[in-house]
Amino acid sequence: MRAENQLPKNIRQIGGPVGTTKVYIEDFVVTFLKALTTDKNTFVRGAILFGEKKSIDNETVIFIRGAVEGQNIELDLDETVFDDKVWREIYQKKERFFPDLEVIGWALSRMGFSVRLNDKIKKTHFENFPGDGKVLYMTDHLEGEDAFYVYRGQDLVRQSGYYIYYEKNPMMQEYLIERNQKLKEAVSYETMLEAKRDEKIVRQFRTIVQEKQKSSRTKVMMKRLSSSAAMLLVLILAGGMFYYSRLDNSSSFGDAIHGAVETMGKGVKDNVSMEEENKESGTTTKQLPTSTEKADGTEAGTTADKKKTETGTTAATASTQKSAQSMARSRTYVVKKGDSLVSISRRMYGSRKYMYKILDANKIGPKEHIYPGQKLIIPSITK
Structure with a gap:
């Protein structure tokens, strides 16, 4: 039978194929492998290739008619394993989708690593895809390169080119339909899980905020109670000392007043310290009149109130401007x-x-x- 009657007629040549070994890969397989290499989820992707090897007019012709995703190749090649479990899954898919074909080789995409061979790649091929005519198809989507290697003469030999041919390929189409359906189901399931995780995070966040607000209100109330108790204690001590100084003739009224002032001064000092702490935490405590204020609090109080009002107005204006700028952005x-x-x-x-x-x-x-x-x-x- 003449070679032209056995080779596909609708073909596209890539590179300049020469020599006695020719590689033909079906268009559906090429489309699938390109989709794998452009997947941004990982930089290393792989596939198992199915096809057949023929001898036509003293030439070795390799036809690649199918491919399945090799998920075990998504790791570094040092960690890639082709054990009995992996091969069992590969042959199950082969019998289901490509029963009339054989394992003809594998494909490897490593973004940014070019399509040159190294010892790890050769070792993986020799151990798992031995025999003349077994192929390795390498791609680097980042560099826009691809190349075919064929095992010949105890080594992997790079082909100078290959052919893409077009024909009906129901086996590959069936595999792609099922794979795409599983991908859609996986995306929907992941979306549902992510929505549940979001909802859980929101609930936890709301709970934390409520607990912090409750704790903050409790701290403010305790500080206010402590301040009021300190002031009350100062007044009680001062009144008690004044009363006992009237009863005890050995103590003069001046000594009692002096002691009361010292006690009251300590209470005022503690109260001022508490107020500074409250200012740092965002709360305020009313101060006692100082010696520079008038007894009725008119002049000094008016000046302090003006300063407080001006400060509050300035802060409110700045806050309003900041909020307006934030909303604008x-x-x-x-x-x-x-x-x-x-x-x-x-x-x-x-x-x-x-x-x-x-x-x-x-x-x-x-x-x-x-x-x-x-x-x-x-x-x-x-x-």
Whole structure:
């Protein structure tokens, strides 16, 4: 039988094939391998190739008609294992989708590592794909390179070119349909899990905020009670000393007043220290009149009130301006299919921890879900 009657007619030549060994790979297989190499989830991808080897007019012709994903090759080659379990799964897929073909070789994509061989790649091939005519197809999507190697003469020899041919390939189409369906199911399942994780994180965040608010209110109340108790104790001590000084003739009234003043001074000092602590934590405590204020508190109190009012007005104005600037820098994001609060936070801020800002800005409850087409306010953050 003439060679032209056995070779595919609808072909496309890649490179300049020469020599007595020719490689033909079917278009569906090429499309599948390119989809694997452009997957951004990992830099190393692999596949097992199925086909047949023929001798036509004293030439060795290798036909590659099918391929399945080799998930065990997604690790570094030092960790890639072709044990009995892996081979059993490979042959199960072969019998299901490509029963009339044989394992003809493998494909390897390593982004950024070119298509040159090294000792690890050769060792993997020799141990798992021995025999003349077994092929290795290497690609580097980052560099835009690919190459075929054929085992011949105890070594892997690089081909100067190969052929892509076009024909109906129901076996490969069936495998691709089932694989794509499983990928869709996996994505849907992962989306559901991520939504549940988001909901759990939101609930935990709400609980933590509530506990912190409750703890803060308790601390403020305890500080106020402590301050009031200290002032009351000072007054009781001063009154007691005055009373006993009237009863005890050996103690003069001046000594009693002196002791009361010292005791009261200590109480005032403690109260002032407590007020400074309260200022640092965001709370204020009313001060006792100082010696520079008038007895009725009119002039000095008016001046202090003016300063306090001016300070408060300035702070409020600055806060309003800052809030207005922050709102001006806020953005709007339209939710897309497959989005989650975590993924949106990562996309807009570069970190998942700002998802709570998005929750608060949009008043989203812990049990609420986002949906495609929903518009979310993306608040600005000050890092």
